[in-house]
Amino acid sequence: MSCYRMTDTSVQNDRIEHETINLTYKSSLRFRGKTNVIRESLFNQANYYWIGLISIGTPEKTFIINFDTGSTDLWVPSIQCLSTCENKAKYDLYSSYTSRANGATFRIKYGDGSYVNGIFINDTVTIANSSVLNQAFAHAKNISGFSLSTFDGVLGLAYPSLGTSGQIPIFYNMWQQGLISNPIFSFYFNPNPNSYPGGELIFGGVDSTKYLGSITYVDVIIPAYWEFMMDSVQTNDKIICSNCRAILDTGTTLIVGPSNQIALLNYAIGGIYDQETGLYTVDCYTRLLSDFPDVEFSIGNMTFTLSVLQYLLISKDNDNFVCYTIFQGINLRDNRGYLIWILGDYFLSRFYSIYNVKRNQIGLAKSISYNYLQINPKSLFGNSSNKNYFQYILQLFILIIILVIRNIFFF
Structure with missing residues (x-):
């Protein structure tokens, strides 16, 4: 895939221009x-x-x-x-x-x-x-x-x-x-x-039971893709892009953006480019979860946030786990030649999305499944080192007990 x-x-x-189909129709009554x-x-x-x-x-x-x-x-x-x-x-x-x-x-x-x-x-x-x-x-x-x-x-x-x-x-x-x-x-x-x-x-409608809070609407700027202006993308107070064009695309898995901006975003996260996959990997063995920053998308003056467990792909390679970010750098353009961001399924699975043809608007709201987190192996995110540390303490404690017992019975 x-x-x-x-x-x-x-x-x-x-x-190039959208030839608007008349949504009223003669039989609208x-x-x-x-x-x-x-x-x-x-x-x-x-x-x-x-x-x-x-x-x-x-x-x-x-x-x-x-x-x-x-x-x-x-x-x-x-x-x-x-x-x-x-x-x-x-x-x-x-x-x-x-x-x-x-x-x-x-x-x-x-x-x-x-x-x-x-x-x-x-x-x-x-x-x-x-x-x-x-x-x-x-x-x-x-x-x-x-x-x-x-x-x-x-x-x-x-x-x-x-x-x-x-x-x-x-x-x-x-x-x-x-x-x-x-x-x-x-x-x-x-x-x-x-x-x-x-x-x-x-x-023909919206399911209000599938989202939390209010809906943020923004205008479609070119009625071809569902394209709109995104105020900014930032992480750790670092602006990755501002006044950037974006589309909502249910046919795209990841979040895709211009190569230089995605490289900057992954660098801020600690990602390293993997030539074989075209994605960025991060160290998810020794780094703590708290070391990974949130990524914030500002749309319609509202902030839509993805945390680390929402923007990582965890893949198993033999007995080892590899962690990729969902941010992929590809220079894709709309039908007027502008570079665009694509907010794909990893974004849309956290935010309910609405597409209004008559008003030429998209809407976003926090999904009821926003807080669902993938189950991660216990050996990741610094847990392995902590586990080894506690095993070391336990072994040391057992050794001390053995030495004490030996001293009691043999001396």
């Missing part, structure tokens, strides 16, 4: 008094990504899907996809009597180098028992970079300007067809990989 999966806009349409929402349960895949189930066609074919706010289109493998689609569910347009010809070509390349090629088709797409009629999606004939992923396809939730061939995204059709009463959606990710369900995606 790649650490980030952001749409490469170089292969998208030449459209049919929404009056409705409070419809669609609730999609999500599964936590070892904190690398959160996935859910959808079905396509009539009769329905079920697919495991990665819901991605960093891209726009929906795609699933085609029955015509062979070697690169092994062990994945495949769509057969000839088996569905609700399929309709579309013919537009589909090609998307993600920031980690993976790509998908295929053809658009229209069919019924069902999410949590709600059916979106005549939805355009791509059935992929060529897929690269997804062989290790447990999901079959990707459902994009970014703005239409990132889409290909002018197809209307599924979220907009949900609203147009009256399946939801409000043009917003929201994510809750549970960072406990053993929890079920592992999260929730709500189309």
Whole structure:
């Protein structure tokens, strides 16, 4: 699984400005008094990504899907996809009597180098028992970079300007067809990989039981990705960046930023660059937890804090544990050429996120799972040295007792 999966806009349409789809619609009166929402349960895949189930066609074919706010289109493998689609569910347009010809070509390349090629088709797409009629999606004939992923396809939730061939995204059709009463959606990710369900995606609303305190809203500055201005990133009172551009991306695992800023952040934490993985390692054997600083993200004049056990990845290599930070340096740009930060799943699993299409805003609030901490081996964070020290004291005490007994009985 790649650490980030952001749409490469170089292969998208030449459209830069968002061609806003009219959210009122001529039949908007049919929404009056409705409070419809669609609730999609999500599964936590070892904190690398959160996935859910959808079905396509009539009769329905079920697919495991990665819901991605960093891209726009929906795609699933085609029955015509062979070697690169092994062990994945495949769509057969000839088996569905609700399929309709579309013919537009589909090609998307993600920031980690993976790509998908295929053809658009229209069919019924069902999410949590709600059916979106005549939805355009791509059935992929060529897929690269997804062989290790447990999901079959990707459902994009970014703005239409990132889409290909002018197809209307599924979220907009949900609203147009009256399946939801409000043009917003929201994510809750549970960072406990053993929890079920592992999260929730709500189309058309917000779940107030999944966050604590108030919601902080900021405006989207370019309606393509869910991009906004981040006031600052800092740690140990050291400013890493100020007035920096950022996006919320559920399709990215880690927190990604410009290479020089991420290098500065990791240096402040005590991270050392690992050439093999492209990540930064820290000494989590001898350093105490109290030696690691918090990392603070200032958004909308509110501070969103990650502590050390929230920003470390602990991996086992043979009998040894290796600790990586979740901060990865890659120079990625938005569709106007600006360097951006990507706040991925390790951020979104601590903060409930809301995406409002009508107001062009994102919202963040502290998740109810904010305080969940991964279970760490007792040998880490200085505990090993303390354990050895106490073992030494115990052994010394036993030795003294033995010597005293010997002196009593032999002298």
